[in-house]
Amino acid sequence: MSTTVEPARVPGFWAIARRPRWIAALLLALGVAAGFAALGQWQLERSLESTVADERDTETPVPLESVAEPQQVMTTDASGRLVSVSGEWMPGDDLIVTGRLSGDEPSGAAGEPGDWVIRHFVTEGGASLAVAAGYGPVGAGIPQLPVGEADLTGRYVPSESPQLSDFEAGERTAIAVAE
Incomplete structure (x- = not known):
């Protein structure tokens, strides 16, 4: 069984x-x-x-020479400040930076894609600056711009990194002083 x-x-x-x-x-x-x-x-x-707020005044224009020196690294104090500078526009050394957005335009066009006009400006001390001198619609080209001496007030910002795609596409999408 x-x-x-x-x-x-x-x-x-x-x-x-x-x-x-x-x-x-x-x-x-x-x-x-x-x-x-x-x-x-x-x-x-x-x-x-423990967070400490940054109390520096960036909205009162100061002379550029007081916060930056030519061929020196941009300091934290200089970055983003309103600066004033006197000098002269260098004619014929203008370029277009594509793929940018407009700022706060009176026309209400804030945030629309377009092109920046970048110009070469030489200070009274002989230093060269890349200045975003204007904004226009995509593909508008370089408009008629003033020449000669000028007094400028604007925001001092660091250079951007060069883009390899700029070289390949034949256009600039970054404001890189290394180029």
Whole structure:
């Protein structure tokens, strides 16, 4: 005679989950998660408390020579400041930078794509500046621009990185003094 052996019964998920050891493991995991959440909140609060606002005045124009020197690295104090400078436009050394957005135009055209006109300006001290002198619709070309001596006031910003795609496409999309 043969006897059949009944297969061992495997307990289900909930039968295992109700065991005291697994309930304790769940409570421990929830406690650790709550602890890390509290520590994350504490860390965020501490970082916001220690934040110091930059109090430098960037909206009052200062002479360019007081914040920057030719052929020197742009400092944090100079970046983004309104500066004034006197000098002369160099005719024939103008270029178009494509793929730009307009600023706050009186016409309400803020944010529309277009081209910037970049001009060569030489200061009274002999330093050269690349100046964004105008904005126009895409493909409009270089408009008739003033020549000779001028007094300028504008925002002094760092150069952008040269783009390899500019060389390949035959147009400029970055204002890079390295080019």
